[in-house]
Amino acid sequence: MRYGVIGAGVLGLTAALRLVERGHQVTVLERDRLPGGLAGSFEVAPGAWLEKFYHHIFRTDRHAVALIRELGLGDDLRWHRPVTTVFVGGRARQLDSPRSVLQFDPLAVPDRLRLAAGLAWLRLLPSAGSLERATASEWLPRIMGRSAYETVWEPLLRGKFGDAAPEITMAWLWARIHCRTADLGYLRGGFARLYTTLAARLEERGGRIVYGAVVTAIRTSPDGGLTVTFGSGGAGEAGEAFDRVISTLPTGLTVRLAPDLPPDYAAAHPAPRALGAHCLVLSLDRRLTDVYWIGVNDPGLPFLAAVEHTNMVPEAEYGGRHLVYLGNYRHHDDPVFAMSKGQLVEAFTPGLRRLNPAFDPSWIRDSWSFAAPFAQPVVTTDFARSIPGFDTPLAGLYVANMFQVYPYDRGQNYSIALAERLVRHLEPGT
Numbered sequence: 001m002r003y004g005v006i007g008a009g010v011l012g013l014t015a016a017l018r019l020v021e022r023g024h025q026v027t028v029l030e031r032d033r034l035p036g037g038l039a040g041s042f043e044v045a046p047g048a049w050l051e052k053f054y055h056h057i058f059r060t061d062r063h064a065v066a067l068i069r070e071l072g073l074g075d076d077l078r079w080h081r082p083v084t085t086v087f088v089g090g091r092a093r094q095l096d097s098p099r100s101v102l103q104f105d106p107l108a109v110p111d112r113l114r115l116a117a118g119l120a121w122l123r124l125l126p127s128a129g130s131l132e133r134a135t136a137s138e139w140l141p142r143i144m145g146r147s148a149y150e151t152v153w154e155p156l157l158r159g160k161f162g163d164a165a166p167e168i169t170m171a172w173l174w175a176r177i178h179c180r181t182a183d184l185g186y187l188r189g190g191f192a193r194l195y196t197t198l199a200a201r202l203e204e205r206g207g208r209i210v211y212g213a214v215v216t217a218i219r220t221s222p223d224g225g226l227t228v229t230f231g232s233g234g235a236g237e238a239g240e241a242f243d244r245v246i247s248t249l250p251t252g253l254t255v256r257l258a259p260d261l262p263p264d265y266a267a268a269h270p271a272p273r274a275l276g277a278h279c280l281v282l283s284l285d286r287r288l289t290d291v292y293w294i295g296v297n298d299p300g301l302p303f304l305a306a307v308e309h310t311n312m313v314p315e316a317e318y319g320g321r322h323l324v325y326l327g328n329y330r331h332h333d334d335p336v337f338a339m340s341k342g343q344l345v346e347a348f349t350p351g352l353r354r355l356n357p358a359f360d361p362s363w364i365r366d367s368w369s370f371a372a373p374f375a376q377p378v379v380t381t382d383f384a385r386s387i388p389g390f391d392t393p394l395a396g397l398y399v400a401n402m403f404q405v406y407p408y409d410r411g412q413n414y415s416i417a418l419a420e421r422l423v424r425h426l427e428p429g430t
């Protein structure tokens with residue numbers, strides 16, 4: 001069978017590898033010049049690669065750990081326990097363990113106890129089923145108390161989902177709390193190594209990856225298969241015929257590429273309801289803070305997260321550079337996406353001074369700005385009903401994307417699991 005896979009993110013590459021292993025001919029078409037998609041990297045220093053958006057995995061990410069081991073990178077997966085905090089009441093306060101919850105002084109002691117009990121209950125609850133129809137904005141204040149809701153949860157939900165915050169399902173928050181660990185995994189040399197190794201394994205087994213291939217259309221071919229049209233910069237458009245095509249793009253974007261899909265399917269999958277992600281990455285000549293993660297719960301700061309990567313991975317691995325991400329989730333037409341690096345640094349400097357009053361822009365040696373327009377599905381209480389299956393009404397066209405990993409938050413682990421599930425669906429009994 002000739003398979004075409006659109007997207008060389010972790011989902012597309014894993015699915016492609018599994019199909020090649022089952023004896024199929026597989027071509028992956030990827031818009032970018034490198035593999036990895038949302039988990040892709042850039043060369044931050046000569047020979048040193050860093051993800052465009054902050055990345056780590058959790059101990060519970062068993063599919064990701066298994067793939068890393070299978071590719072021979074297991075010895076390079078290092079586990080760290082860096083400090084993660086919430087910026088509230090003018091400073092960053094640790095909030096990553098039962099003990100730190102009990103010491104979290106923006107809340108009165110009874111409120112801390114209630115927060116700790118609520119968290120413990122969510123960690124013990126084996127599935128999200130009973131929480132699906134509850135909004136986090138209703139459930140959290142009722143169970144964990146209004147004070148904890150307003151101090152810890154509401155700013156997080158608002159920062160991540162904007163105006164949709166009141167509608168977010170509690171099932172999504174259950175998954176984030178239930179499945180996450182304080183230990184964070186990171187590959188020596190970055191996740192770029194996972195993607196170059198995965199791509200190399202796929203090619204060794206006979207798979208093909210075409211980089212710089214922007215898919216513009218998927219149409220039925222007269223012979224019954226599907227023809228995928230893609231442009232590759234100045235080289236014009238090319239078409240390639242496949243028996244089956246897997247699109248790893250959000251379903252609403254796949255619909256735009258496939259005009260032969262029936263109108264009712266297209267209407268059921270409009271433009272993806274998702275926020276875009278933006279990160280300004282700074283290379284500093286010194287440390288900004290002494291913690292890895294700062295979730296910003298103060299609307300006065302112009303970013304939602306400050307992640308000092310080199311407080312998890314030693315700066316020596318980056319030639320002594322201190323690397324900090326300043327992240328935001330915004331609607332894809334938000335002005336932040338159009339700002340130059342200079343404008344971003346100017347806009348973010350007051351916020352950086354709130355994290356470290358001594359901060360001066362002269363500490364910045366280099367900066368990079370990265371954006372992804374559809375990065376965070378908006379998981380409202382009716383979200384589950386809109387999730388499509390793998391099959392589409394167009395014979396041979398399948399959709400698999402991070403909108404289908406619900407109630408889990410998008411993550412490399414869940415895209416890998418989804419790819420394995422897709423291939424079992426396509427090739428039952430193999």
Ligand SMILES: Cc1cc2nc3c(=O)[nH]c(=O)nc-3n(C[C@H](O)[C@H](O)[C@H](O)COP(=O)(O)OP(=O)(O)OC[C@H]3O[C@@H](n4cnc5c(N)ncnc54)[C@H](O)[C@@H]3O)c2cc1C
Nearest residue numbers: 007009010011031037038039053055056215410411412415
């Ligand atoms: C800010 C941020 C932080 C994150 N942090 C973590 C983390 O700490 N840990 C973790 O595990 N995960 C994290 N994630 C999530 C993780 O990156 C994703 O879940 C995962 O990479 C999704 O992989 P995917 O293959 O499903 O999709 P994608 O990576 O989106 O892959 C889709 C691919 O399709 C390509 N493509 C799109 N349109 C076309 C076209 N027309 N033609 C050809 N190719 C096309 C894209 O270039 C891309 O390579 C984070 C994501 C973001 C945005």
